[in-house]
Amino acid sequence: MEGDKMNIFFNKITPTDTQKEKMLNHILNANCRTSNTHLKPKGKEMGLRWIVAASILAVLLSIGTLLYPVNQPKFSMIAYAADVNNDVTTNSIVVEISGKTGVKLPFGTIKREGDPVETTDEQGNKVWRYNTNYINSDSRNAISVKGEDIVAVTYRSERGQLNYTDYLMMKQDKDYLEEEQKAKEKGENLVFLNMNNAPYYQYGKMVTPKYYAQLGDRSFAVNWVPLYALDILSADGNITNIPHEKITISVTFTNGAKLTKYIDLSFNKTGEVIAKIIN
Structure with a gap:
């Protein structure tokens, strides 16, 4: 039921x-x-x-x-596109992912560019591939949960890569602060840094964000990158052949209760990301 x-x-x-x-x-x-x-x-x-x-x-x-408990815990899913000229606590667009009707996310568009070019695959064989791109994929464009008394969230993906950045820890990291200062001196807004081994960064098919009171629900924000979709689109150039992604969101509340929701992510004909809640 x-x-x-x-x-x-x-x-x-x-x-x-x-x-x-x-x-x-x-x-x-x-x-x-x-x-x-x-x-x-x-x-x-x-x-x-x-x-x-x-x-x-x-x-x-x-x-x-x-x-039927009176105070039954609950949560909703949201997606937002951060303003690259502001910090993580601000945003320009917020979309709620609710029900089973697909909603277009405010970020991320997959594109095939130009004609196929000759290249080599992992086995050294010559193949033809399209150039592809995932546009507007800034790490601060994310999906997140929203609700009362949430203490822990775990995200799991079946296909794409999940990225989580602990921004408050990052702002105290020596290497990041040095690169940030260099960017400011050049008049740049973005810091380019290899974060793969950074203690404040998680990536893969499962991430567990950390809660901060000053960030609220934004603490649980994660970024999704469809690398698998880029590979498929590069091979045949047909968006309709890209399989759907399924993300599992498990939430724990202060009273010990646990709830789970599932999000289906797909692409429309123009390459925009469509999200909906599934069973």
Whole structure:
């Protein structure tokens, strides 16, 4: 049963205040009808009936609470394109990834350029390949989670590469600060640095961002690069032959609860990234 249907089901079986009152009256009236005497019940008997009725009602309410917790944790998925002239805490466009209807992400377009050229593959064989490019793939263009009381997030991809940069740790790294100073002296906004072995950088098919209160939900932002798609497009030049990507997002909350969502990423005919939630 899907999440929305489960919520509707549990809402239906959780009694409202009016239903609680009706249940209590029904229980008391049923007690009175089963009595063989028309005499007014004595005080102890009436008190006992109230205790029994209240106990039954408490059990019913407990079942409803167990089935549908009032403060059930939840989270949503977003994607944003950072402004390259500002730091990571700012952004220019934010898109929510919700439901099963595909939404175009505000970053990333895959392109084939020109005619195929002759080159060699990994085995040394001569092959023809197209030049390809993933446009607007700045590392600060990312997908992230949004929600209350989130303490940990893990992302897993099936095909593409995930990248996570701990920006607060990076801003304290000696090598980065040196390159940043050189860039400023040249009047450049971007710092070019090989981060593969940097302690603040994770990449691969699984990354685990670190939470910072000053960054909030932005702490969990990760960048996605479809290297597999570039290889396929380079070989045959047909976007429709690129398989979909599936990213698994596992979230842990402060109360220990865990939830998982799955995102499907694909490309439309013009090479733009389309995202949707899947089961």
